[in-house]
Amino acid sequence: MLFKDKESAVLDIGSGNMTLMVATKTMGDYCRVTFEYSVPYEGIRNGEFVDEENAKSTIKKLFQRLREKHGRLKKLYVGIPAEFSICRVVNTKIDQIKHKKVEKVDIDTLVNSGNPFVNDSEKVLISADPIYFNIDNDDEKYIDVLGKPTNGLNAHISYIASEKIVYDFLKQTLKENGISDIVFLSSPKSEILGLFNTSTRDVGAVLVDTGYRSTSLIICCSDGIEYLFTFSVGRYNIIDWISKGLDITFEEGKNLIEKVDLSFNPTDETYSINSNGFLKTFSCKEVKDMTVECIKIICTYITKCFDLIQDTRVKNKDLYLTGSGLDFHGIESCMANCIGKPIMKVYPNLETNYKKSMYSRIMGLVNSAIKSNN
Numbered sequence: 001m002l003f004k005d006k007e008s009a010v011l012d013i014g015s016g017n018m019t020l021m022v023a024t025k026t027m028g029d030y031c032r033v034t035f036e037y038s039v040p041y042e043g044i045r046n047g048e049f050v051d052e053e054n055a056k057s058t059i060k061k062l063f064q065r066l067r068e069k070h071g072r073l074k075k076l077y078v079g080i081p082a083e084f085s086i087c088r089v090v091n092t093k094i095d096q097i098k099h100k101k102v103e104k105v106d107i108d109t110l111v112n113s114g115n116p117f118v119n120d121s122e123k124v125l126i127s128a129d130p131i132y133f134n135i136d137n138d139d140e141k142y143i144d145v146l147g148k149p150t151n152g153l154n155a156h157i158s159y160i161a162s163e164k165i166v167y168d169f170l171k172q173t174l175k176e177n178g179i180s181d182i183v184f185l186s187s188p189k190s191e192i193l194g195l196f197n198t199s200t201r202d203v204g205a206v207l208v209d210t211g212y213r214s215t216s217l218i219i220c221c222s223d224g225i226e227y228l229f230t231f232s233v234g235r236y237n238i239i240d241w242i243s244k245g246l247d248i249t250f251e252e253g254k255n256l257i258e259k260v261d262l263s264f265n266p267t268d269e270t271y272s273i274n275s276n277g278f279l280k281t282f283s284c285k286e287v288k289d290m291t292v293e294c295i296k297i298i299c300t301y302i303t304k305c306f307d308l309i310q311d312t313r314v315k316n317k318d319l320y321l322t323g324s325g326l327d328f329h330g331i332e333s334c335m336a337n338c339i340g341k342p343i344m345k346v347y348p349n350l351e352t353n354y355k356k357s358m359y360s361r362i363m364g365l366v367n368s369a370i371k372s373n374n
Helices: 052-069 104-114 164-176 187-195 198-203 235-246 250-257 284-309 331-339 357-373
Strands: 007-013 017-025 031-040 076-080 085-094 123-135 153-163 182-186 205-210 215-221 224-231 270-275 278-283 318-322 343-345
Touching: 007 052, 007 357, 017 052, 017 357, 031 052, 031 357, 052 164, 076 164, 076 187, 076 357, 085 104, 085 123, 085 224, 104 123, 104 153, 123 164, 123 182, 123 224, 153 164, 153 224, 164 182, 182 187, 182 357, 187 205, 187 215, 187 224, 187 318, 187 357, 198 205, 198 215, 215 284, 224 284, 235 250, 235 284, 250 270, 250 284, 270 284, 278 284, 284 331, 318 331, 318 357, 331 343
Parallel strands: 007 076, 076 182, 205 318, 318 343
Antiparallel strands: 007 017, 017 031, 085 153, 123 153, 205 215, 215 224, 270 278
16 A cells, blocks of 8 residues: 555654554645554653653554555654754844845845754754744834845744754654654644634734643744743643542543543532442542642643743733643633633644544644645
């Protein structure tokens, strides 16, 4: 079996699962997924793979399955997650432009001249995107300056780089699995492009993406990212804390929190789970209260990130939530009470069967890959 010309393959590296997906563009803004395979692994913690050998074997499983069920691919798009990314925003300028109107070469010159990672041997540039421009030292901000008359051009540019050690590890591992044509994408950038339309991005938005082992805070403006934070707290930690608090196994805790509804105000009701053929019951109120306390810890980390920014503009940006880590009914009100700001749940709009928060990152990568491939 061979890949079709318009099919795009992406590898999404999550903090608890790796997923390989193949999709092709259909009508409008939709796509059709033709292959999907996800494998849980040891994951990412504190900005590195918990077990590199385990990560290698997981990648091998993904591509073995792909060859068996779908065929060999020609090109692979790999998302570099926020955990392995560094974001820098640089102001750079051209004092004199030889021609009267801004051309693409002028913007390319600005982007290339401002690269903060050019002399950093431990980083590899993944993406560079102008957030806004100023013309002739004017304070007015422009999103698009192509064709505008000017003698000088300033730019506020977002650069995202990968840790080179991770970049080289992935490239070598994929090569060992027969993949040599690789395009690296920024997962957080692809995610915001897939979730938010142009008008929302131009105003700016704050996205909280909570996964299995980590949470990312992405603050975007236009097509770039202004601030990027990650911390190693996710759904795994909520399960672990509750399991220890109730003196039950991790698997029992996992089953238990899947029943939690934060919009429900229980009194004497109980949750029941199967434990080796026996039913165990727990107070709904106690489990809910423990879950809320765990969510408060994650919200404290988010608030600390905001405090580090010290940018008053950020406070006025809308706050959104995605990812599978905090996928509880009623989570919006709970987090709004903790953070003191309304929060809205978002999910991808590319393919009907994938309109869930857990698919936000990978469908963003699919969106970027399809646009690059067409």
